[in-house]
Amino acid sequence: MEQNFRNELNQAIDFSSVLTQISAFSSFSCAKEKILNALPVFDKLEIQEQLNYAKEAIQFEQAGGLLSLSGANDISLPVSKASKQMTLTSKELISIYHFLTAVKQTKQSLDGPDYPELTNLAQSMDGCTRLKDSILSKIDLTGSVKEDATPALKSMHKALVDTRLALQSKSRQFLKKNSSKLMENMTTTVSGRVVVLVRAQDKNAFGGMIHGQSSSGLAYYVEPSSFVADNNEISSLMIRIEEEKKRICKELSMQVKKNALSLTSALETLTVIDVAFTKAKWAVRYDGCIPSLQSRDHSMYLEHSKHPLIDEKKVVCNTYELNDKQACLMISGPNMGGKTVTLKTIGLFVALAHAAFPVLCHKAILPFYQSMYFDIGDHQSIENNLSTFSSHISRLSHICQKSDENSFILLDEIGNGTDPLEGASLAVAILEYLISKRSTIITSTHYSQVKTYGKANDSVLVSSVEFNPETLKPTYKYIPGVSGASYAFHIAREYNLEESILERADFLKNENEKQTEKELEKLEKLQNDVLKQKERFNQLIEDAHRVQKEAYEKEKEIEKRKAQLDASYQEQLNEMLEKKKAEAKEILTVLRKEKTGKQHKQIEKMHELDLLNEHVEEVEDDKKEFKVGDYVKITGLNSHGEIVDIRRNEATVLTNGMKMKVKISKLEPMHKPQIKKATYKAHVESVSSRFPLELNLIGMRVEEGIAALDKYLDQAVVKHIKQVRIIHGMGTGALRTAVWKDLKKQPNVSKFNSAGPNEGGLGATIVILK
Numbered sequence: 001m002e003q004n005f006r007n008e009l010n011q012a013i014d015f016s017s018v019l020t021q022i023s024a025f026s027s028f029s030c031a032k033e034k035i036l037n038a039l040p041v042f043d044k045l046e047i048q049e050q051l052n053y054a055k056e057a058i059q060f061e062q063a064g065g066l067l068s069l070s071g072a073n074d075i076s077l078p079v080s081k082a083s084k085q086m087t088l089t090s091k092e093l094i095s096i097y098h099f100l101t102a103v104k105q106t107k108q109s110l111d112g113p114d115y116p117e118l119t120n121l122a123q124s125m126d127g128c129t130r131l132k133d134s135i136l137s138k139i140d141l142t143g144s145v146k147e148d149a150t151p152a153l154k155s156m157h158k159a160l161v162d163t164r165l166a167l168q169s170k171s172r173q174f175l176k177k178n179s180s181k182l183m184e185n186m187t188t189t190v191s192g193r194v195v196v197l198v199r200a201q202d203k204n205a206f207g208g209m210i211h212g213q214s215s216s217g218l219a220y221y222v223e224p225s226s227f228v229a230d231n232n233e234i235s236s237l238m239i240r241i242e243e244e245k246k247r248i249c250k251e252l253s254m255q256v257k258k259n260a261l262s263l264t265s266a267l268e269t270l271t272v273i274d275v276a277f278t279k280a281k282w283a284v285r286y287d288g289c290i291p292s293l294q295s296r297d298h299s300m301y302l303e304h305s306k307h308p309l310i311d312e313k314k315v316v317c318n319t320y321e322l323n324d325k326q327a328c329l330m331i332s333g334p335n336m337g338g339k340t341v342t343l344k345t346i347g348l349f350v351a352l353a354h355a356a357f358p359v360l361c362h363k364a365i366l367p368f369y370q371s372m373y374f375d376i377g378d379h380q381s382i383e384n385n386l387s388t389f390s391s392h393i394s395r396l397s398h399i400c401q402k403s404d405e406n407s408f409i410l411l412d413e414i415g416n417g418t419d420p421l422e423g424a425s426l427a428v429a430i431l432e433y434l435i436s437k438r439s440t441i442i443t444s445t446h447y448s449q450v451k452t453y454g455k456a457n458d459s460v461l462v463s464s465v466e467f468n469p470e471t472l473k474p475t476y477k478y479i480p481g482v483s484g485a486s487y488a489f490h491i492a493r494e495y496n497l498e499e500s501i502l503e504r505a506d507f508l509k510n511e512n513e514k515q516t517e518k519e520l521e522k523l524e525k526l527q528n529d530v531l532k533q534k535e536r537f538n539q540l541i542e543d544a545h546r547v548q549k550e551a552y553e554k555e556k557e558i559e560k561r562k563a564q565l566d567a568s569y570q571e572q573l574n575e576m577l578e579k580k581k582a583e584a585k586e587i588l589t590v591l592r593k594e595k596t597g598k599q600h601k602q603i604e605k606m607h608e609l610d611l612l613n614e615h616v617e618e619v620e621d622d623k624k625e626f627k628v629g630d631y632v633k634i635t636g637l638n639s640h641g642e643i644v645d646i647r648r649n650e651a652t653v654l655t656n657g658m659k660m661k662v663k664i665s666k667l668e669p670m671h672k673p674q675i676k677k678a679t680y681k682a683h684v685e686s687v688s689s690r691f692p693l694e695l696n697l698i699g700m701r702v703e704e705g706i707a708a709l710d711k712y713l714d715q716a717v718v719k720h721i722k723q724v725r726i727i728h729g730m731g732t733g734a735l736r737t738a739v740w741k742d743l744k745k746q747p748n749v750s751k752f753n754s755a756g757p758n759e760g761g762l763g764a765t766i767v768i769l770k
Helices: 002-013 015-023 029-036 044-062 076-083 090-109 116-123 129-138 151-177 225-258 260-286 339-354 388-402 420-436 448-456 488-494 499-512 515-593 599-615 702-718 734-745
Strands: 182-190 193-199 209-213 219-223 292-294 300-305 318-322 328-332 363-367 371-375 407-411 440-445 460-468 473-480 631-634 639-647 650-655 658-663 667-669 694-696 723-727 749-754 764-769
Touching (some): 002 015, 002 339, 015 029, 015 260, 015 339, 044 116, 044 292, 076 090, 076 225, 076 260, 090 225, 116 260, 129 225, 151 182, 151 193, 151 225, 182 219, 193 225, 219 225, 225 260, 300 339, 318 339, 318 473, 339 407, 339 440, 339 460, 371 388, 388 407, 388 420, 420 440, 420 448, 631 650, 702 734, 734 764
Parallel strands (some): 328 440, 328 460, 371 407, 407 440, 694 723
Antiparallel strands (some): 193 219, 209 219, 631 639, 631 667, 639 650, 723 764
């Protein structure tokens, strides 16, 4: 039954050819086989589940996701062998490793909330990590047992190498010593044993064994007695090595048996995932979509449909639609005008949707059917004594008996193959019967009587496929609501039929044609003209959408390029930053080792440190403009002063009585501080009430502490303070040592020593200023 249905689909709508096209996108044989064996099913939940997988896979592909199933292969046979306690070969074992690698890659790629259905599938697979690691530890990627797979195997391989080297040494000495008795000054191998080719008269001169003679009979293959022991050892080692390899493979095969259920389950799941991505890749490649199956009514909508087997450069896209009140789509037109292609396209998409495949449309909404019937092509059978008409009637009889309101029926040239009047009458009766059962019928016809019936029936949408009478070639454009003419006279004239015959035929046609049919033909012509105007308008809209899409894609490409440039720039910045950090470290080292204690040298070094930032900071503010005489603040040095000279992007600033060259980007404008005249009061205010006489460095790093100490001492000198206390704590002593080293270099320090017991002891230092 299933095979008959498959044959019917293949003959009617080329179903297997389309499946073959789709299967080319699969990653491994199991998915390909599953696709090639697919058939429409009539379980809506099952169809929807598979369509959901394909939908998420399309979203994954369109988002630029990467799923690699390299290594995936059909492991069902080796797993079955292992389950029967058979020993797998090293090639079969490495194939299982490659499969588990594909499982791991799939789980890593599908591990997020964006694709819940596929993620649940992927994460349900057992990666069998221990088995995978065990195989890789003993089998290399070429499928051979590793020489160091076990200590015993490693030892035997080493012994084999050593023995072969010893035999090579002996053979070289032998060849050198006995070259006059040999036919060739080289060794060869016979049955895995090293031998030499000896002249016939000297074959017994070296003892050992004779393994055969040359084709001429003038020489013999001799294994000298000095070679025998090593050859025996090599043979013995090779046998033991092979036995050890078999033992390793048997041990790994037992592990495969323990994981047989997990491996089989993972194979089934990975096949489902690959099938989903195969459908997705096909849909993305040919601009398809996921169909929507609905059960509320019999309406159908296929927007911008194209047949997958027609050349992409030649195929014409059409939109097909039936509303709930229309049970039949009737297509008419000349022979070779595209009627059958239209029928096959609609029938194919219905079958693909019910087999859970995407369809090549921009949008597809189809009723959910529970049966499908097809009658396309010539079914005549000599064996069953059936003519063309008889085979059609036999098929139509079966369809009428079995169909119901949930049936999809495809009929090509209904009523054809017999007397036109009787065939047309029979076609109308069959269509009336099927429409009364609420089946969905897609049919084609040449008969005027059938077309007239369709035009008068609200349940029938009469349509046609456009034909150009000037070129006598079909355009393959689907025109709903307009029946197509046969153009028989035009085609006959093109093939040079006698004009008198054509004139007589035209006269007879007009004589037999009713006035109502003539008026109807005029009306259809006007309707066709309106549809052409509408088509041109739709083409303009489509062009506008295409331009908009191209602009959007170009914008995305620019954004992608910008992101790449930003990443490259950031990488360069990071490299530059690391380089500048190293330079800063060197400057800090010089600062610590500076023995002179001169303040201007320290300021210069601090300035060098500050300049390092200029190469890695992005200047986002507008370019600053300064002139000589402006008062500015030097960022990073906590200094300020007046600009006395400007050259290019560098300014000379007079600060604290010293000229300093600074990049303009490091300057900030500020108001020149106003020095207020001192007002003397009758009483003297205590200096210590305005300036702290101690500095607490506890909790600071050495660099921070020394910077704070230098600033504090400068302020103490300005305030004319004579004695201060520096609290640095005891800790590891690093901060105290650094403070004392810094105090030794300070020109304004007279002397310093540890504080007394009541002033902090070794955790503080008393400093006497000049």
